[in-house]
Amino acid sequence: MKILLLGARGAVGTVIRRELEQAGHEVDAASRQATGDLGVDLRGDLEPLARIAAHYDAVVNASGVERADIAQMTTSTPLIDISASGAYLEELHARATGPIVLGAGLVPGLSTVLAAGLESLPGDELDVCVMLGSGEQHGPAAVEWTAGLVGAELYRPPEGRSVMNLRGGLRSVGPDGRVRRYLRADFPDHVLLNAVPGRSHGEGGGLRVRSYLTLSSSALTWALAVIGRLPALRGLLKIAPHAGNSNWHVVVHNRRTDERLQAEGVGQSEATGRLAALATIRAVDTALQLPATMADIVSLDDVRSVLA
CATH class of the missing domain: 3.40.50.720 (NAD(P)-binding Rossmann-like Domain)
Structure with a gap:
């Protein structure tokens, strides 16, 4: 090939x-x-x-x-x-x-496979909880993508109303059993699972998929939440220290059935x-x-x- x-x-x-x-x-x-x-x-x-x-x-x-x-x-x-x-x-x-x-x-991709793998019915709500390694040296495209979340609305959120990135979220248990704070973030599985013909996900009575982001460093997750509410601080993301480790995980949870599918590893780019x-x-x-x-x-x- x-x-x-x-x-x-x-x-x-x-x-x-x-x-x-x-x-x-x-x-x-x-x-x-x-x-x-x-x-x-x-x-x-x-x-x-x-x-x-x-x-x-x-x-x-x-x-x-x-x-x-x-x-x-x-x-x-x-x-x-x-x-x-x-x-x-x-x-x-x-x-x-x-x-x-x-x-x-990874997200989307792995997350899309996990979401599609859950037993779900139209109208079910799925939470996609993503942890990325804040200790990993990411390329400029990844940094720019994260900076682009600050002060921006989610694209076509399933709520049908304006939702801001990095504001609000939930607490959930990761694969290691630790409870973390996940911030609402504009990963596109809610779009992808509705875009391809033959799928019943997304808006209009299908699955309602919401994505969330946390970092492997709880301190940097807290800082990201602050920057999300103060967009003038966006530039700090480009000079933030690489604290924490390079671990990542993706957990998809169906609220109705309480079923979860998850995966974890080391090295987002890898x-x-x-x-x-x-x-x-x-x-x-x-x-x-x-x-x-x-x-x-x-x-x-x-x-x-x-x-x-």
């Missing part, structure tokens, strides 16, 4: 490349710095991408650049996108002219890269033809095996 990888030098991109190459696949890195046909500027003209995409079995966007018109550049070649912005992923789906895996990674590589392989192996989420092409056993 021959893969075109956008963002190969990033924290996640390096893991994706390693995983795919170790599985015996050929990976070419496209970037602004690349020469010849692999010179692709995602912030500029996308025509070079449209020209070369047809020569690959899949295109993976791990660049952090969110341009929905990239969906029109890959046509019949599967596009695997690791972005975590609901508005972008919804527009990507709307513009799709071929197969796309929407939100391939897990995201492994899961994105898995999604890439599955998209090609299944001859994906339409936009899909991770839950449509990957099983719970698959993700647990990859993360073991």
